[in-house]
Amino acid sequence: MLQFRTHKVIYRRYAGLFFSLCVDITDNELAYLECIHLFVEILDHFFSNVCELDLVFNFHKVYLILDEFILAGELQETSKRVCIFLMLLLFFTYSGMLESIRTPPYE
Template identity: 90%
Template structure:
């Protein structure tokens, strides 16, 4: 199960934080700080997995952005690693050539997309097409 998802830039600014487990405010700040410290200095030649407390962070770097997912240590690492990539592809498709600024100014859209992709810490939909179409539907409603 995904415990939380973080999008952070190299400086550690959080661009998206979604928690599927109840954490206190102060704990969330600590987690974000620690996860950033943990992934930012890792060599690109290293694994995409790193232990974090009693869990595991699966992360991937795209340009200056780190996408990190905290999952159970018994979870399938590669499946979640590709889950990150699929999410990035969806964002890329939605924003046509996504960049960090898109995510900054449209952070609310990113939350919407994420809610169509992952729910309750589990994958909800793996079809890019289904999610993009759904976003179209939602935009019409506004």
């Protein structure tokens, strides 16, 4: 944890990846460390041992995952199982929408 004026930078290292958050100085750093850990566990589920290349080439999926369990800077869902279920539902819906755009309706 690093302090800078009125903020704290909280970071955690997983293998070769660093995940960091900038939060208020009054916020609980342990809660944010658990948030980072949950994010990495969900990424590991989708990318099976997530690495830098997964994050670079699938950044749209990473942002979808991040947007699903963090809203306006606050953790919305703490259950890994629920997050994964919602992500799978979202990915299948998204891929179905793309497929319907690719195939003309008059076939």
